[in-house]
Amino acid sequence: AVVLALLPRLRGALLAFLRTALGEARSVHARPARALALWGGALAFPALQASALVLVGRSLGLTLPAGHMAVAYLAATVAVALVPTPGGIGSVEAALVVALVAAGGPAAVATAVVLAFRLLTVWLPLLPGALTLAALVRMRVI
Template sequence: MTAIRLPRRVPLRRVPLRTVLCLLPLALVAVAAVRHRDVLAEGFGHLATARPPWLLAAAGSTCLTWVAAAVTRQGAVVERLPARRLLATQFAAGAANHLLPSGLGASAVNLRFMTVCGLPLARSSAALALYLLAESVGRVGLLAALLIAFPGALRLGPLLPAGAVGPLLLVIGAAAVGAAVALLCVQRLRTAVVSFLRTALGEARSVHSRPTRALALWGGALAFPALQATVLVAVGRALGLGVPPWHMAVAYLAATVAVALIPTPGGVGSVEAALIVALVAAGGPPAVATAVVLAFRLLTVWLPLLPGAVTLGALVRLKVI
């Protein structure tokens, strides 16, 4: 009998992990675009009716937000980071921030970038915490200054309803008590937290001992939310929203702070819903306010998302992150 030869198995080639990481952002962008296609179509429709000079100003301010983020990141570390790669990383981090939940994307990208640049993980984490602290203080401080200068710019009732204050305080108190109990009961956690705080305080002292770094940190932390508010003001002007510019800036800052405290349910997203409520509370017509917010989010989130994802994949490919 003649033996039957079976065909030889062709070994399957494994796809390198780095290739998967390069293509993953593009796949996530495609999924997000399909899920929000109605919002994208409506946003493009509103942009088509906008006045070009104001729209150009909004686009320029959007680009400057990445520069402000890069300046703030540089101010959070003593070592000089490569400027071009730092700026490209901020552009890519913006895309990652919208593709991953809870703002984890930008933090992960920047943490990886700093470690690749040679900073130890502990110091990179401390620099990341310092950046987040400065950005939060800058946003809240700018909002407080504008509210003092323009006390009638916004009614905060729609953003923080009276019934939400009690649950909010209860949640904050419960979280604080839970964190305190965990620190007291878990020795390993307490040791890790104390070590991190010691590193973070040392990093903050080193940064503030250099005036150029301190100026970059706090100047960028103030410029970033100011530029974001400028984008909203320019889009509002482009679409004819009848709200004074300073009131629109207050509405933006108040909405973003409120979203950080209480996620707004329903609608096309918590940020969009809070911005619409804030602009209406500032005196804008609901229909025009909705158009402004959709165009604003399209300009600041959706249009940079695809090139940001491509940049993120390229940085992974080039081993910058």
């Protein structure tokens, strides 16, 4: 009885949300340049990350096909979404190693590839930011 009483209210709220969401989607897609930037950016990030993993894998001697490594990256990132950790630290590495080993790579090489990949894509980019922050603090801008 309670569910039946709440059903019209929930349906109304859901329909209002869908109307708003569809209206926003239409407004974004009304301008092709905006839609291209939105979808291009959304597709470019995982494509570039997967490409970086493939290049690191190639440089460290991982003999998997590039497509398998890219799919392993995508599968690992989907799996990591289920384990919320700050920055994915730990869970991303574990999922990537498991995915690369499942794709047929040796565990030792897969581990080295993942650690080098994460060093290049997560930790190394922090260095310019830290240096900039230190300079701004030293100049008393912040």
